[in-house]
Amino acid sequence: METRSGAYYRVRRNAWRLSLYALAFGLSFAFLFPVVWAFGASFKPLIEVYRFPPTFFTWPPRWQNYPEALSKLPFAAFIWNTFVITISSTVGQILSASLVGYAFARLNWKGREFWFLCLLATMMLPGQVLLIPHYLIFKNLGWVNTYKPLIVPSWLGGGAFFIFLFRQFFKGIPQELSDAAKIDGASELRIYAYIFLPLAKPIVITVGIMSFIGHWKQFMGPLIYLSDYETYPVALGLRMYQQVEGGSFIHYLMAASVVALFPLLILFFLSQRYITKGLLLTGSKG
8 A cells, every 4th residue: 555655756756757748848849939930931922921910821831932932043053062061071070080089089199188178178169269260261272262161171170079979989999909900910090990980880970960960051151251152052042032033032931941951850860869879878988
């Protein structure tokens, strides 16, 4: 028979659990509200988008918004430009971050811990602080209005956070594995490429997804370095729907935004378990 104190704690635990569910539902609604409204607005006539009080959906939906939005501007070119920048940068970040992370985790060199602390300190610098120095460097190199400022930095280290992820994972791999490979005559580069990198598959996938998403929605970099609209990625191209043909076409902007968001949604839902696994493995390593 359940005691009075046991019943009290059970009721208290259930009440706490319901409170957490209610809080999670409320936060989910707050974050999803703009996405739901944007999806509904992509099927509305322009006059319905500005109606007050606002509505989520109208009937019948205006399916023509999508083909009209994609034909108003060179949207296919925007998507292609985004894929070029994103894929090139993602590959560069995976390779360079894993190499640097391997050097911090497995190679013994003077000042290793000091420089790793300096690397982590760069994560506290706001990106806006480096805008002017970076622009001056790329301008002097003649890279303005090209994709080089958006791609080349990804091949030069890969970013402090991604280096940290690889370093933490590589530190958890037993030293005996490296020693056995060295006895067989393998170099450090061969050990990295044929042993450590395949073992780091969850981290590679995690870094790849996070890098892909970050470069896909990158806005500030293209805004600063690109001036020819034919080279715009999709994040910058979407802004042009606000002033296409002398007017503001929000319903076209919402339709194009939904199309641009679709690849990220597919990527996230197909790989979310790898992200969770990769972060858990990284957090459990010394």
